[in-house]
Amino acid sequence: MSWSRFYFRPLVMGFIWLVMADWLCAQQPPYDVYPEAKPPYYRVRYEASEAQGKLSFPVNYTIWIPSEVKELKGVIVHQHGCGEGSCKSGLTGAFDLHWQALAKKHRCALLAPAYEQPEKADCQLWCDPRNGSAESFLQALSDLGRQSGHPELASVPWALWGHSGGGHWCGGMVMLYPERVAAAWLRSGVPLFKENPQRNNIRAHVLPEAALKVPMMCNLGTKEGVTDKEGRFAGVWPANEEFFNFVRSRGGLVTVSVDPLTSHECGNQRYFAIPWLDACLESRLSIDGKPTLRTISEEGAWYSEPLGVQAESSVSYKGDRLKASWHLNESMAKMWEQYVRDTEVVDKTPPPKVNRVTVEENRIQWEAEGDLESGLAKFIIIRDGTEIATLPDGNKNPFGRAVFQGLQYSDTPNLPLVRMEYIDQAFKPGAKHNYRVISVNTVGLKSE
Numbered sequence: 001m002s003w004s005r006f007y008f009r010p011l012v013m014g015f016i017w018l019v020m021a022d023w024l025c026a027q028q029p030p031y032d033v034y035p036e037a038k039p040p041y042y043r044v045r046y047e048a049s050e051a052q053g054k055l056s057f058p059v060n061y062t063i064w065i066p067s068e069v070k071e072l073k074g075v076i077v078h079q080h081g082c083g084e085g086s087c088k089s090g091l092t093g094a095f096d097l098h099w100q101a102l103a104k105k106h107r108c109a110l111l112a113p114a115y116e117q118p119e120k121a122d123c124q125l126w127c128d129p130r131n132g133s134a135e136s137f138l139q140a141l142s143d144l145g146r147q148s149g150h151p152e153l154a155s156v157p158w159a160l161w162g163h164s165g166g167g168h169w170c171g172g173m174v175m176l177y178p179e180r181v182a183a184a185w186l187r188s189g190v191p192l193f194k195e196n197p198q199r200n201n202i203r204a205h206v207l208p209e210a211a212l213k214v215p216m217m218c219n220l221g222t223k224e225g226v227t228d229k230e231g232r233f234a235g236v237w238p239a240n241e242e243f244f245n246f247v248r249s250r251g252g253l254v255t256v257s258v259d260p261l262t263s264h265e266c267g268n269q270r271y272f273a274i275p276w277l278d279a280c281l282e283s284r285l286s287i288d289g290k291p292t293l294r295t296i297s298e299e300g301a302w303y304s305e306p307l308g309v310q311a312e313s314s315v316s317y318k319g320d321r322l323k324a325s326w327h328l329n330e331s332m333a334k335m336w337e338q339y340v341r342d343t344e345v346v347d348k349t350p351p352p353k354v355n356r357v358t359v360e361e362n363r364i365q366w367e368a369e370g371d372l373e374s375g376l377a378k379f380i381i382i383r384d385g386t387e388i389a390t391l392p393d394g395n396k397n398p399f400g401r402a403v404f405q406g407l408q409y410s411d412t413p414n415l416p417l418v419r420m421e422y423i424d425q426a427f428k429p430g431a432k433h434n435y436r437v438i439s440v441n442t443v444g445l446k447s448e
Helices: 003-023 083-094 098-104 133-147 165-176 209-213 236-248 270-284 330-342
Strands: 041-046 059-064 074-079 108-115 158-162 181-187 216-221 254-259 302-304 312-315 323-327 355-360 364-366 379-385 386-391 422-423 435-440
Touching: 041 133, 041 158, 059 083, 059 133, 059 422, 074 083, 074 165, 098 108, 098 165, 098 270, 108 133, 133 165, 133 422, 158 165, 158 254, 158 270, 165 181, 165 209, 181 270, 209 302, 216 236, 216 270, 236 323, 302 435, 312 330, 355 435, 364 435
Parallel strands: 074 108, 074 158, 158 181, 181 216, 216 254
Antiparallel strands: 041 059, 059 108, 302 312, 302 323, 355 364, 364 422, 379 386, 379 435
16 A cells, blocks of 8 residues: 555545635635724734745734733633634634633633635645744734733743644644643644645644643544545544554654544534643643643543543553553543543533623623533523523524534634623513523523
8 A cells, every 4th residue: 555545645635625614614704893802802913924934814813811810821722724714703712701711710811813814715824833823823922912911921821722724723833832832622633744745835744852741632523534434524534543643652642532423513522622621721830820831741641542432540551552542630531431422521510600780771781701611501581580581592503502602613602792681671661670690501500
């Protein structure tokens, strides 16, 4: 069997289908319909450059910074995929209440880029960070740091999440800046370690020794080449398999998690991705607030077959560890087992209670934080002890569990952003009522 047949064909086809899939779900421009960015949100935008090695597309970066944090410890990056539709979905990434809950817990900012890629343009011109997007990202952190009064943004560590071409970008950033990355979740996209003879603009990455210390999750849908080997996305698993074998055989802290329900869409992966990044940040961020990252030991780790459904402790596992998925600890291993079976990750804690409820005539408004484990599905409005409405009513999500903000293909809130507001149509002028609002997470648990 020739090397090109064994390696390049599935790898190249997998990447091509990643790009095409994001194009297929494209929305129409313009890219200038941004949600308003006023504190605690900040935004910078850079025009495209024609200079060699510079970014070929305009890009904007929106960041959310928890208002009560005096000094940030890190940045969580939510990176969209390729194509106009996915790029446009990046405009709302920083407004996601669920991801904000993760950021707030660890005194981190939440950053979402939005590359303004024309529909048929080459995605590699931004999703390979060596083509100018790494440089613009670093510039954005510096500029946003000055704008927000948090100059430490330029030096704190990153936790990276990326979908499709965004996974390619996040993995590439691990290879380029391993000392800055606390952890990386790669959904349906990975960087390449072999040159591509069929496309000159896809260059191989080098795996530095320091990258082996960065926890990385290769996450994909089962219909992306695991169980569906002839479908549109059949090349995704071979690409992930090559990446996993290459990194793990050298002792890298890499894991495979296969979503049993999906293809290229993100599905319910956030209910595993957020707790996984939470555990990684807990293990890696410096206790004394310095920007250096702590090293994770394999002591206490669990292991599993990459495509298996059961993990074992280091004492019990009898297989070759350098061919097995690595799990941070028993808790993460058990969560992985649940996710790869049915994605129904267990959550037994209610969401935070709603705060700052205000009433003006018949307009009820409130503020609420996302539930770290399960996000927010809806709100229940109660008047004088009687439930009168749920918001939203009949909410649906074609890609996974229904959530309050809705979800686009690249796992970001819908535009326009939904408001925490309810108009009581039965209100009569002059009447006095007592209103309460209850938040409900995506597993049905209610707040106080």
